[in-house]
Amino acid sequence: xxxxxxxxxxxxxxxxxxxxxxxxxxxxxxxxxxxxxxxxxxxxxxxxxxxxxxxxxxxxxxxxxxxxxxxxxxxxxxxxxxxxxxxxxxxxxxxxxxxxxxxxxxxxxxxxxxxxxxxxxxxxxxxxxxxxxxxxxxxxxxxxxxxxxxxxxxxxxxxxxxxxxxxxxxxxxxxxxxxxxxxxxxxxxxxxxxxxxxxxxxxxxxxxxxxxxxxxxxxxxxxxxxxxxxxxxxxxxxxxxxxxxxx
Amino acid sequence: xxxxxxxxxxxxxxxxxxxxxxxxxxxxxxxxxxxxxxxxxxxxxxxxxxxxxxxxxxxxxxxxxxxxxxxxxxxxxxxxxxxxxxxxxxxxxxxxxxxxxxxxxxxxxxxxxxxxxxxxxxxxxxxxxxxxxxxxxxxxxxxxxxxxxxxxxxxxxxxxxxxxxxxxxxxxxxxxxxxxxxxxxxxxxxxxxxxxxxxxxxxxxxxxxxxxxxxxxxxxxxxxxxxxxxxxxxxxxxxxxxx
Numbered sequence: 001x002x003x004x005x006x007x008x009x010x011x012x013x014x015x016x017x018x019x020x021x022x023x024x025x026x027x028x029x030x031x032x033x034x035x036x037x038x039x040x041x042x043x044x045x046x047x048x049x050x051x052x053x054x055x056x057x058x059x060x061x062x063x064x065x066x067x068x069x070x071x072x073x074x075x076x077x078x079x080x081x082x083x084x085x086x087x088x089x090x091x092x093x094x095x096x097x098x099x100x101x102x103x104x105x106x107x108x109x110x111x112x113x114x115x116x117x118x119x120x121x122x123x124x125x126x127x128x129x130x131x132x133x134x135x136x137x138x139x140x141x142x143x144x145x146x147x148x149x150x151x152x153x154x155x156x157x158x159x160x161x162x163x164x165x166x167x168x169x170x171x172x173x174x175x176x177x178x179x180x181x182x183x184x185x186x187x188x189x190x191x192x193x194x195x196x197x198x199x200x201x202x203x204x205x206x207x208x209x210x211x212x213x214x215x216x217x218x219x220x221x222x223x224x225x226x227x228x229x230x231x232x233x234x235x236x237x238x239x240x241x242x243x244x245x246x247x
Numbered sequence: 248x249x250x251x252x253x254x255x256x257x258x259x260x261x262x263x264x265x266x267x268x269x270x271x272x273x274x275x276x277x278x279x280x281x282x283x284x285x286x287x288x289x290x291x292x293x294x295x296x297x298x299x300x301x302x303x304x305x306x307x308x309x310x311x312x313x314x315x316x317x318x319x320x321x322x323x324x325x326x327x328x329x330x331x332x333x334x335x336x337x338x339x340x341x342x343x344x345x346x347x348x349x350x351x352x353x354x355x356x357x358x359x360x361x362x363x364x365x366x367x368x369x370x371x372x373x374x375x376x377x378x379x380x381x382x383x384x385x386x387x388x389x390x391x392x393x394x395x396x397x398x399x400x401x402x403x404x405x406x407x408x409x410x411x412x413x414x415x416x417x418x419x420x421x422x423x424x425x426x427x428x429x430x431x432x433x434x435x436x437x438x439x440x441x442x443x444x445x446x447x448x449x450x451x452x453x454x455x456x457x458x459x460x461x462x463x464x465x466x467x468x469x470x471x472x473x474x475x476x477x478x479x480x481x482x483x484x485x486x487x488x489x490x
Contacts, residue, residue: 092462
């Protein structure tokens, strides 16, 4: 589904990713762990097409398409979802309106009919329920006045509504208390654990992986994948730290 | 305003005006006069969509309420000038949006005089400007010596879509009473790049993402207008042309 080859990327002319390669197949959940400054967030923004993240070498293939050649909204329509580490507050823009317009823009790009207001609300209500989020919150301006945990749950509700093929979740577990972590973990499993979908979890900690079992764990350091393994690698990292495991 | 000769840029109220257009339109007809009687309740929406200079003198009587909503969007030069006098306990509200692109020059110039005690005024003005357009708000609040317990507010914001556009904002206070509350705030900015990226990452094309944010930016000004939805729709259509 996603094939990253020898990816090099700069932020503000500084090289951050230095030859990163990674392949993710449908039905798989991958976790990327790594110390601060390794390039984890840069990877998610490069895949999401954020302006200012400049690819200098390498390729990314997403379901047969050149991902790097697409604008952010085209990536979304092609089935990519980026869960933000710091979801953005947008005063005055209601969540519901924003999501309905986004979903319908995606559907239009794929040549599908737009979803009616009623049908959309049905989907929204179901996904909000899954993440234990109040429908009233979904009608409020995007992320405004939300706590850290509420913002992350809102990201997952958005993921549920937009129904992507591939979700890249950048530290979705940060800022969550134990109950919220379980809710978010359950949400990821029920939305994304399907034979035709895949997930890339970017995280610092083992704890999210207790709820969302990864098939593969990778260690990112200094802009490259330096070690890959199964779920046991995450526990090893948690127990011994990056320095020892990478040595 | 009945001066015989065309004003010049040296006069503060015409400092940013389109002098060629003004000369062409000169002499201006007498300002429209609106008198809201004591205890009255007046509401009006003004849509300036063809390029014109509108001057309105308005007197709001004791205990009366007046609210004006303005959408200033059309023509090469569109100017709306309000001269409002508030009597005891009167309430005046202005909600205005001016949206311009190309080489448009749009202005809202207000003088709100609190002539007597206890009156309130609130002005909310939002400008969205693209291309090499200029948008100006000059707003003077004058509080007479006896006009104690005056409560006035000016809330002025402009959004520039291109670095070549210009916004002028000048809230001005002239206060001769000592027991008053006069707030004014003014900000000029650009659309937040991270917010735009966030919206696009969910599937909105750039123009739709901008439109959604701009719609939110101007939305509040038409609250309470008689035909708020029509104003909203017109504003949205004009925003659509700019993004």
